[in-house]
Amino acid sequence: MPAPDFSKELNAGQLAAATHGDGPLLIVAGAGTGKTRALVYRVAHLIGRGVPPNRILLLTFTRRAAQEMLARAERLVGGATGRVHGGTFHATAHRLLRAYGPGVGIAKDFTILDQSDAEDLMGMARAHLGFAQRHSRFPKKETLHHVYSRHVNTEIPVDQILRDDLPQFEGDLPDITRTFAEYVSRKSERNLLDYDDLLLCWALLLERAPELGERVAALYDHVLVDEYQDTNVLQARILRGMATTHKNVTVVGDDAQSIYSFRGATVRNMLDFPAQFPGATIVTLEQNYRSTQPVLDVSNTLIARAPRGYGKQLFTTRQGGERPLLVAARDEHEQTQYVTDRVLELHEAGTPLREMAVLFRAGYMSADLEIELTNRQIPFEKWGGIKFLEAAHVKDILAFLRILENPRDEVSWFRVLTLLPGIGDITARAALALMADRAWDPAAFSLWTPPPRARAAHEALAGAIAELSRRDEGGAQRSVSEEIARVRRMYDDILRDRYDRPEPRLADLDQLEIIAGGFPHRAAFLSELALEPPSATHDLAGGSDSENDALILSTAHSAKGREWDAVFLIWAVDGWFPSSRAMRSDEDTEEERRLMYVAMTRARKHLHVVYPLNAYQSRFGTEYSIDQLSRFIDAGVRERMTRVAAAPEAIPVPEDRERSAAAPEMDLRAFLRERFGG
DNA sequence: TTTTGAAGTCTCTCC
């Protein structure tokens, strides 16, 4: 196939990026400058040049991004791209390790630990070494896991992480290190891999296993990476390992949109790219095709304060358009009313709901809005935030399945055992010790003698396990949904006993059963859920309603890479956005600024930034701080916005003086009443 | 001794 001529469809920068020949290429692309377009056309160009699709690897941040890009490339070259390999780093690592892991001592049937599983296992290591009760000041399992994960992903020594982030635990370094060692050995004994292991094993495979590593690297002639500003040093190592022979690496990113440092990502990967890949070509994209000039003016001003690695000045030819609105609301309720009213107006005027989004800093901030949307029967989809899979009852069911899949998975055993009435952690540990002695044979479980109170429950569980593990011996093949249904025959009663209102939780389990129906076998189902958790209720419904129009509710993080005609940024309140938890250092605060920049640049035409005053009510924790407009919306940003009140009759729009002047009087007595329950 | 219920505490972002 001859290389298609893209010169009419791309601007000069995009064309240079798309048609770049071999060798390393860095595309520095500002928000909305068509970086996806450049990447898609580059894939098409490579195929047109004769590179077999299955020898191209496209690494993206979410699976959704990969699918969209591949679909677009496919349209360009007419169906040939179906076999381009694409996905997240983690999902790709998973695929490669299933195939090549056994060659480096990773059992083929490993189980993936999600974050909370990993934390639980860390907790077991902690308890095993006797640090649980020793002195109550030893770090919690979540903290331990955070430090461990940070160490793996950033390669910063543990003692330095402690010194920088948790100086109160500096003296515990030896015990912390021992806990990590215990955690690591438990993982390998139990055949478990956490998220970090997926990346680490991929990197080590390339670096330490000369023959196999070479075979893996030789799978692809070209590797393309999207959102490179949000990768970490481990991922950069992987990239180098995959390109040792051919150096055909294309990375795309925007240092102004780096928002994942909490996960070890570092913008240094982008800044150091030319040094790590000598001879790299750099292409900069600056023309914004997404937003109108007034929207761009506000976001450019917001980000202008930040120190920049690769300077970019975004411009657009889309003149005209309305100035972004800065909306003062009296309280959360008024904010909700404002957003719902405007959404309905825009919808009346012809904007589909799907072309509008409400963005916020953290998942729980949309609770009030969700209630109102439900009451007014406005369909919505929520991205990010509370995950279906993190719900205790869903994890319970998955723990049952994981025992069947990997009987050595003690995290799941422990979870299931402590569900049974009459069994707490002491008894559960005793049972696990017995199981370990019997080489984790599931049949050994029925031999264990539980305390009298737990007899009936033990019998029911042993029965279910025996029945379900029998399928491997030739019985009728059970589907994953059928397995879940069988587990629920005993589990639903436990659920009903535990909660006053079990109905919504039972409904979740119904949904889980439906999702499971789409998977050929249990292992695929479990891996998929760990790597690509359903991110929206929509995903759960099982496709097919993609035409359904629904307003998007999303965290700012999950909104990355997306765009909408209208964007409502809510809770633009200091302490909420930026989050008070993320302001411990200047770097953290700068990342919050970039996050707000990401949120604002999602808007094509309409941008509404809403800040409720009196946000303190009903929320504890953040001292007595009087709520103020986000510090990022400073005078320079404000003068490029139009200030309005959410409800005109309610309060006057605050004077445009500095922050404290904009705050209302605080009803301290009402606050204290609420706080102390008077 | 172990479990369980009740009072008390603090709530981020994601593969």
Next chain:
DNA sequence: GACTTCAAAA
């Protein structure tokens, strides 16, 4: 509203 901690019940 969910998770931890502490004291009473089995």
